[in-house]
Amino acid sequence: MSASSSQALEYLELLPAQTHRKLYEQPSTALAVFRCMLPHLAKTIVMAMLYMTSPFTASDLDAWFRHDSKRERDKAISVLEQLHVVSARQDTPKHISYELNKGFGRSLRQALTGSGTHRSFGVPAQSTEERASIHFLDQYAQRQWENMLFYMVGSTVGLATANLGLDVGEGTKTLLRSGDFVRVTHGRVSITRTGFTFVLQEANAQVWSLLIVYLKHAPQLGMSETDVLSFLFMLGSLELGQEYTISTLSQTQVQMLEDLSAFGIVYRSSSTSSTFYPTRLATTLTSESGALSFSSTAGTAEAGGSLSSSGTSGARGSASKGYIIIETNYRLYAYTASLLQIAVLSLFTNLTTRFPNLVSGKLTKQSITRAVKLGISSSQILSYLTANAHPQMQKNNPVLPPTVMDQIRLWEYEGERVEPTNGYLMKEFASDHEYKDLVAYAESLGVLVWKNEGRRMLFVERLEQISLYLSKKKGER
Amino acid sequence: MVKAVKGTLVKCDASIKAMLVKMDEDHNHEFIIEDLDEEHVLVKDSKLAELKQRLQSMMKERLKEPESSDSD
Numbered sequence: 263m264s265a266s267s268s269q270a271l272e273y274l275e276l277l278p279a280q281t282h283r284k285l286y287e288q289p290s291t292a293l294a295v296f297r298c299m300l301p302h303l304a305k306t307i308v309m310a311m312l313y314m315t316s317p318f319t320a321s322d323l324d325a326w327f328r329h330d331s332k333r334e335r336d337k338a339i340s341v342l343e344q345l346h347v348v349s350a351r352q353d354t355p356k357h358i359s360y361e362l363n364k365g366f367g368r369s370l371r372q373a374l375t376g377s378g379t380h381r382s383f384g385v386p387a388q389s390t391e392e393r394a395s396i397h398f399l400d401q402y403a404q405r406q407w408e409n410m411l412f413y414m415v416g417s418t419v420g421l422a423t424a425n426l427g428l429d430v431g432e433g434t435k436t437l438l439r440s441g442d443f444v445r446v447t448h449g450r451v452s453i454t455r456t457g458f459t460f461v462l463q464e465a466n467a468q469v470w471s472l473l474i475v476y477l478k479h480a481p482q483l484g485m486s487e488t489d490v491l492s493f494l495f496m497l498g499s500l501e502l503g504q505e506y507t508i509s510t511l512s513q514t515q516v517q518m519l520e521d522l523s524a525f526g527i528v529y530r531s532s533s534t535s536s537t538f539y540p541t542r543l544a545t546t547l548t549s550e551s552g553a554l555s556f557s558s559t560a561g562t563a564e565a566g567g568s569l570s571s572s573g574t575s576g577a578r579g580s581a582s583k584g585y586i587i588i589e590t591n592y593r594l595y596a597y598t599a600s601l602l603q604i605a606v607l608s609l610f611t612n613l614t615t616r617f618p619n620l621v622s623g624k625l626t627k628q629s630i631t632r633a634v635k636l637g638i639s640s641s642q643i644l645s646y647l648t649a650n651a652h653p654q655m656q657k658n659n660p661v662l663p664p665t666v667m668d669q670i671r672l673w674e675y676e677g678e679r680v681e682p683t684n685g686y687l688m689k690e691f692a693s694d695h696e697y698k699d700l701v702a703y704a705e706s707l708g709v710l711v712w713k714n715e716g717r718r719m720l721f722v723e724r725l726e727q728i729s730l731y732l733s734k735k736k737g738e739r
Numbered sequence: 740m741v742k743a744v745k746g747t748l749v750k751c752d753a754s755i756k757a758m759l760v761k762m763d764e765d766h767n768h769e770f771i772i773e774d775l776d777e778e779h780v781l782v783k784d785s786k787l788a789e790l791k792q793r794l795q796s797m798m799k800e801r802l803k804e805p806e807s808s809d810s811d
Contacts, residue, residue, distance in 0.1 A: 679752065679794065680749050680751040680791065681750040682747045682749050682750075682782070682787055683747065684784065686745055687743065687772075687781050688741055688744075689741070690742045700741075712748055712750075717775075721748045721781075729743070
């Protein structure tokens with residue numbers, strides 16, 4: 263499971279059982295959930311149960327696991343239960359059996375064997391005279407997406423006068439505002455803490471973050487959440503470069519196409535066209551391979567006024583090429599002409615000089631603390647620098663000079679003396695046994711943050727499953 | 740019966756915690772819900788931002804550090 267889909271998983275887990283049941287009616291959704299939302303162990307369990315005709319007893323399941331792997335087992339089962347893929351049934355006291363959700367099982371079998379007439383994997387359009395090439399789609403997606411990112415970053419660092427980021431649609435702007443990615447005060451756009459986290463993520467994770475905000479606001483726009491979600495999962499299973507017809511889509515989904523094409527996730531030749539193309543942003547939604555990479559990009563180079571034709575054609579090939587060099591004396595050189603990248607760098611670097619293909623500057627205490635104040639963490643900065651380090655730097659191990667890494671962390675730590683975690687404090691346990699039992703359970707779920715045995719207290723990040731567990735326990739007694 | 744209290748767990752050095760507790764006392768205990776151990780306190784969700792800000796200004800007051808020069 264990649265980092266990007268984990269936030270989608272978090273969102274999915276919070277949906278009610280009813281929504282899950284409706285979602286699982288679509289084979290494409292069942293497949294997508296199976297393929298990229300479930301941890302590996304959970305996948306194995308689902309696969310084993312897929313063709314079982316009767317419920318699967320808990321004792322049989324336990325027989326599959328070593329005793330010392332109870333933790334992993336609990337975690338996998340709890341994810342499956344949260345998603346309502348598997349449900350536990352208590353036949354008699356002490357005798358629990360698990361059952362695969364009927365709809366999920368049927369849909370997944372259909373998806374795997376290609377049976378049924380569900381058409382949930384999209385219907386390719388027959389015609390047409392002119393097809394958009396994959397290269398064109400990539401460029402389109404990149405341009406739309408970068409425009410949006412630049413809208414967020416550019417105005418904060420004072421590069422707003424550039425001609426990039428101006429043609430961002432009203433709908434997109436509203437969405438960014440309601441997702442708390444940017445804040446508008448007196449007509450000036452400034453980026454927020456959430457926004458920074460967003461910009462520094464890799465593209466695939468960005469797409470999911472934005473779509474989750476979109477999902478949360480779907481009901482306000484009169485769209486059904488289920489419809490929106492199953493459409494997104496369908497998009498993830500489409501083929502890049504293939505044209506699809508909109509005739510099989512629901513009203514909501516057609517309405518969505520408009521928004522999605524503003525983000526660059528799908529492409530339509532005109533807003534009344536009866537077909538659409540998924541772009542790379544869409545087709546990588548539910549896969550583990552990386553989405554578009556935004557390093558040396560043609561789209562931004564163009565806006566920066568230094569487009570070369572080789573840059574346009576070579577952009578895809580050298581997609582993962584890094585461009586940042588950092589020396590042990592904190593000096594930073596970045597081979598880029600992209601305004602977006604310069605803007606991102608200037609969030610935490612004191613940039614001093616710009617050449618046609620290079621910017622240089624220095625990481626200073628001031629620039630780092632400024633970034634920290636705005637909400638970027640040192641680990642975000644470091645991972646951004648590492649991910650985009652120049653090939654020559656990549657040969658080193660570690661990639662960045664250790665002195666620089668340590669210093670950046672120290673600078674941050676100086677400003678941030680406290681480490682807050684939201685959650686719940688559990689206390690007043692009746693017995694030691696009860697306390698230890700819950701600690702072990704919270705630990706296996708990975709929600710335990712702090713515990714104190716002497717005072718019988720623990721602190722958890724999330725309560726839902728804990729309270730479920732407690733009430734289940736109560737029932738047993 | 741087990742009780743669950745909503746709040747924000749704040750992890751910090753013992754010295755910082757002492758400052759937090761002092762601030763709490765100066766303000767009618769409106770920040771801290773429970774003092775957990777040497778390095779942890781439970782703080783009201785809504786008051787976290789204010790507490791952080793107060794801590795920053797308190798630190799600035801007490802710790803005078805030399806300005807580093809960045810000229811080169």
